[in-house]
Amino acid sequence: MNSTSALAELPQLERRTLSETVYEALADLLASGRLAPGDRLSLRQSAAALGVSVMPVREAVSRLAADGVLEVAPNRVIRVPVMSAAAFRALAETRIAVEGIAVARAAERRTAEELATIRRAEAAFRAEAEATKPDRTRAVQLNRDLHFAIYGACGLGPLQEIIARLWLKAGPVINLDLRVHPERLLQGFALRRHAEALAAIEDRDAAAAAAAIAADIREAAEFIMDRGGLRDTQEED
Amino acid sequence: MNSTSALAELPQLERRTLSETVYEALADLLASGRLAPGDRLSLRQSAAALGVSVMPVREAVSRLAADGVLEVAPNRVIRVPVMSAAAFRALAETRIAVEGIAVARAAERRTAEELATIRRAEAAFRAEAEATKPDRTRAVQLNRDLHFAIYGACGLGPLQEIIARLWLKAGPVINLDLRVHPERLLQGFALRRHAEALAAIEDRDAAAAAAAIAADIREAAEFIMDRGGLRDTQEED
DNA sequence: GCTAGTGATCTGTGATCACAGTTTGGGTGA
């Protein structure tokens, strides 16, 4: 060992377990709405589809189930929870409260670089949403990127993790709705709220930023609830 | 089937898996501070101690690890995370923000019954704390009961789950400190803040209730940080 | 023609085995 100082600079390469990979694959399926509320999941089938044994899938599913993103019925059936309108409303209100805190803090504490990142993310989403033929999947991803660019400036790691879990939980409902009613994208509600949030963050106006994000969340939730996008009872697919 | 109406009254008995039982056992160990930051955990030893195979322990540990309550080092060593002072501060600030929301909502929405429950919980904690020879373990449990009696009145299920996870994460640090410095209980900080919170909830004064809980959390956190209760680096036990 | 029952096949859960990587402790070398 002749150059210990050089070795110290080596980045600690993270150990990726199969379980983690499977978790991310499932989480992506849920966040993008390809797994819809009520859809069932089989350990063996998922394992076969992913080319692994059931073990990693078990661990990933149990983590998702612990977060309420999946649920195992007393029949031992794994499925994406079917949220009642009341549950969805409670989730939306929780998001408004928690994400409101994050945005408010972000507005107060954002650095110039963080502001630049947020601005870029806003522009990227705007470009996609205003495109003549917007790609919904991409728009969803860019919307997520924008929100988390904002939350990333709040300076509170635990809060960001909480929000990530809330998004995972709300993801299937929101993205399923977006697949069925893509016109919501075109109405530009989100665009307006994002612009308001960006302006407020530029001005370091915490209250206005929180209000903009709250309106963004509330309008999307109300749109979905008005459309009856929530099934009160499970349907067969 | 001659009495279908009677069958309909049967309570849906929940299925308890071994993993769940193990999870609760480990969570209790962590929440009560019997597992301290830095302590290591072995799957096989835990399984042997609980009289089960490693499988249920694996699932329980993976859930705990997903919540950041346990961590698996790149060496594949499972241990209770050693929080830096900065991480602990961030956790405390997150708790102040999130639990502040819950208390504020509880103050506005609490029913008479919920208020009675909170009042009883406050009296129980006070009785234990003012006892001539208070039982620390019991006091910790009663403190937890009081806080969650309040949060239970906020009307937002997802928010309560978030707070439960935050408590699980902070539990080892706080309760370890309480074991080392039991005198904090006697100084009555918590008692005063609890009384303030109770009074504010009675008056439906959301801001005052949030301030009281914020002070409760902040004072406990500052006490711990002043005492140097946080190890920046791991120690062997 | 319709319902009740029955067996094959699926489900998740738990136990056990196999494996690669890590830690550790005892011994051997200088």
Place this chain on the structure above:
DNA sequence: TCACCCAAACTGTGATCACAGATCACTAGC
């Protein structure tokens, strides 16, 4: 006496097997 090294025992991870319970298609009986 100290440093090094090697082997045994441990670690979590993944695969496989066994099992009880649930589901579903099908058939026997009315």
